[in-house]
Amino acid sequence: MAEKVTIGNCELWHGDCREILPTLPGCDLILTDPPYGIGADEAANRSGKLAEKQIMMGSAGNKSGRGWKNYQIEGWDKERPAPWLFGLMQEKGKECVIWGGNYFTDLLPPSMRWLVWDKGQRNFSLADCEFAWSSQQQAARVLTLPRGEALQDGKEHPTQKPLRLMLWCLDMHPKAATVCDPFMGTGTTGVACVNLGKTFVGIERERKYFDIAVRRIEQAYAQPRLFEDAKVGAGETAVQGDMLLPANAKVSGAGTASAGLPGYTAGTTE
Numbered sequence: 001m002a003e004k005v006t007i008g009n010c011e012l013w014h015g016d017c018r019e020i021l022p023t024l025p026g027c028d029l030i031l032t033d034p035p036y037g038i039g040a041d042e043a044a045n046r047s048g049k050l051a052e053k054q055i056m057m058g059s060a061g062n063k064s065g066r067g068w069k070n071y072q073i074e075g076w077d078k079e080r081p082a083p084w085l086f087g088l089m090q091e092k093g094k095e096c097v098i099w100g101g102n103y104f105t106d107l108l109p110p111s112m113r114w115l116v117w118d119k120g121q122r123n124f125s126l127a128d129c130e131f132a133w134s135s136q137q138q139a140a141r142v143l144t145l146p147r148g149e150a151l152q153d154g155k156e157h158p159t160q161k162p163l164r165l166m167l168w169c170l171d172m173h174p175k176a177a178t179v180c181d182p183f184m185g186t187g188t189t190g191v192a193c194v195n196l197g198k199t200f201v202g203i204e205r206e207r208k209y210f211d212i213a214v215r216r217i218e219q220a221y222a223q224p225r226l227f228e229d230a231k232v233g234a235g236e237t238a239v240q241g242d243m244l245l246p247a248n249a250k251v252s253g254a255g256t257a258s259a260g261l262p263g264y265t266a267g268t269t270e
C-alpha cells in the first residue's frame with residue numbers, strides 16, 4: 001500500500017511509480033533520473049567495500065576512502081524502466097527531462113535538446129559527463145559542475161545528483177509550476193523545487209531513500225526560502241537563477257541565470 005507524505009507544496013509517495021504515476025494528474029514538467037539498468041547500485045557498494053577494507057588494512061589511509069561509501073541497498077538498478085513508462089512520463093509531463101538519456105535512446109524519440117553535465121575532469125575512472133534527454137526542441141546545453149558537488153550536498157545515494165544540477169534543469173523551464181520526479185531517490189529534484197517555490201510530486205520505492213527525501217525536503221522548507229512567491233506559470237518571466245546568486249557572485253556565460261553560480265559554467269553544443 002502506497003504511503004503519501006505532504007510537506008508544504010510537496011507530495012511525496014513511498015511506493016512503485018508503475019502503480020502510482022498512472023493515478024496522478026498531469027504536470028508541467030517531469031524531471032527525473034530513472035535506473036539505467038547498469039548495476040550502479042552494486043558497483044557503488046563494491047567500491048565502498050573495497051575502500052573500507054583498504055582503510056581497515058591501513059594500506060591506503062583515510063583519504064582513499066573519501067567518496068566511496070557502501071550504500072547497502074542493492075537491486076534498484078538491475079533494470080531500465082519499461083517502454084510504456086517512458087510513454088506515460090511524456091503523457092503526464094508537458095515537458096520531460098530524463099537523466100541517463102543515453103541509456104534510453106531506443107525508448108525515446110529524437111530530440112534537439114540534450115543536457116550535458118560536464119564533470120570538469122578528464123579520463124578519470126568514472127564518466128567525464130552525463131546526458132539528459134529533454135523534450136524541448138531548443139539548443140542543447142552544457143553545464144560544467146565538479147563531480148564532487150553531491151558530496152558537498154551530503155551524498156546519501158550512489159547516484160545522487162548535485163542540487164545545482166537540478167536547479168539548472170529547472171532554469172530551462174521557468175514557467176513550470178508543477179514538477180514530478182517518479183524516481184526521486186533522495187529527493188534532489190524536490191529540494192530544488194522547494195528552493196524555487198515550485199509544487200513537487202515525488203515517488204520512491206526504497207524506504208531508506210524515501211525517508212531521506214522526506215528529511216531533505218523538510219530541511220529545505222526549514223531554511224530561509226531563496227525564492228519566495230515564484231510567479232511562474234502566471235505569464236511572467238521567472239528569474240529564479242538570479243535570486244540564487246550571492247551578492248558577490250561573478251556572472252559568466254550567456255546561458256541561463258544560474259550560469260553565474262560559483263563553480264558553474266554554461267556552454268552550448270549545436
Ligand SMILES: C[S@@+](CC[C@H](N)C(=O)[O-])C[C@H]1O[C@@H](n2cnc3c(N)ncnc32)[C@H](O)[C@@H]1O
Nearest residue numbers: 016017033076160161183185186188204205206
Ligand atoms: C538513479 S536513482 C535517483 C537518484 C536521485 N536523482 C537523487 O538525487 O537522489 C533512481 C531511483 O529510482 C528508484 N526506483 C527504481 N524503480 C522504481 C520504481 N518502480 N518506482 C519508484 N522508484 C523506483 C530507486 O530506488 C532509486 O532510488
